[in-house]
Amino acid sequence: MNTVLLGCLxxxxxxxxxxxxxxLIQRTVPARVRYDFGMYGALTTVLVVSAFLLTAITMGLFVWLTINQASHSVVQEADAVLDLYWYAQTLDGPEEVRLRSELRDYTTHVIRVEWPAMAETGELHPRSWQLARQLRYEITHVSPQPGGATIRYQDALRAVSVLFDARRSRESLAGTRIPPLMWVALISTGLLVVVLPMLRGDPRPAVRVVLAFVGAATVAFVVFLLYEVNVPFTGNVKVTPAPLEDALRSFADIDAFWGHRP
Structure with a gap:
């Protein structure tokens, strides 16, 4: 079902x-009781609304930090792949061809296979881990010559380390969810935010109906919005593999710069 339609429903x-x-409250709760709630329930209502807002803001910050960290990890991974591809161009013979090919295979597999699987299961694909380990194996078996080649090799080793750190971070964040206790706090305080104005509202039915509808719709919107952004790699607000896609397109530019072909 379309997310907008589901949200409206x-x-x-x-x-x-x-x-x-x-x-129903208008019919069943005596007017005197509603009057007492209106007179003495203001402080309770303020406390409940404050608790709801505090919980919603805390959950929003949690989601924002998670998505921001996930985006940063993807950018780091893409930068590491690009650095390794540039390094591959400085090698000679079979090492160069093999490393360039493995970097293309890794990046393509992450974008086309791992990303959809990660969004569905919350886990990274085993084949991508195998390709990443193969990259590390190829780099560690390079024998650089003294001088500038050694410096470039050290940079390549750091890029491999960054690649694995970014993958581990992405793996951890892929399974991150808003803690259940926060959902309990949000929904329970949201229900009180909706119910208390019903008891405290103007005795006229029209005013009570408007207050009830606006309060409930607002709470439902906040809950639905937080639910939609709960998972960093799925939903309508999510982290995409765009940096890795840009890196994959850049491979052709790097090849052209060095006079190679994929």
Whole structure:
């Protein structure tokens, strides 16, 4: 189902349920009780609303930091792949051809196979780990000549280390979710935010209905939005492999610069 349609159903469905609840309270709760809630329940309402806002903001920050860290890891991985591809151009003979080919295979597999699998299962693909280890094996078996080749080799070893660090970070973040306790706090305080205005609202049904609908729709929208961005690599707001796709396209430019062909 389309996410926008699902969101509209969640928001307006929750609002409609709140309207029904408000009308039910209007009929069943005595006017004196509602008056007492209106007179003495203001402080409680403020506390509940504050708790809901604090929980929602905390969850939003958690999601933002997770997505930001995931994006940074992908950029680091793409930069490491590009650095290794540049290094491959400085090699001679079979080592150069083999390393360039393995870098292309790795980047293509991550984009086309690992990324969809990671979004679905929350885990990295075993084949990508195998290709990454093969890259490390190829680099560690290079025998550089003294001088500038040794310096470039040290940079290549650092790039391999960055690549593996970025993969481990991405693996950790792929399974990151908002903690269940935060969801319990958000939903429980959200329910109170919806119910308390029903008890404290103006005794006229029209005003009570409007307050109930607006409060419930707002809470539902916040909950739905946080749910949609809960997973960093899936959903409508997600981290994409765009940096790796840019790196893969750059391989052709690097080959052209050095006068090679893929």
């Amino acid at each position: 969640a928001v307006f469905g929750t609002g409609a349920a709140a309207v029904a609840g408000a009308l």
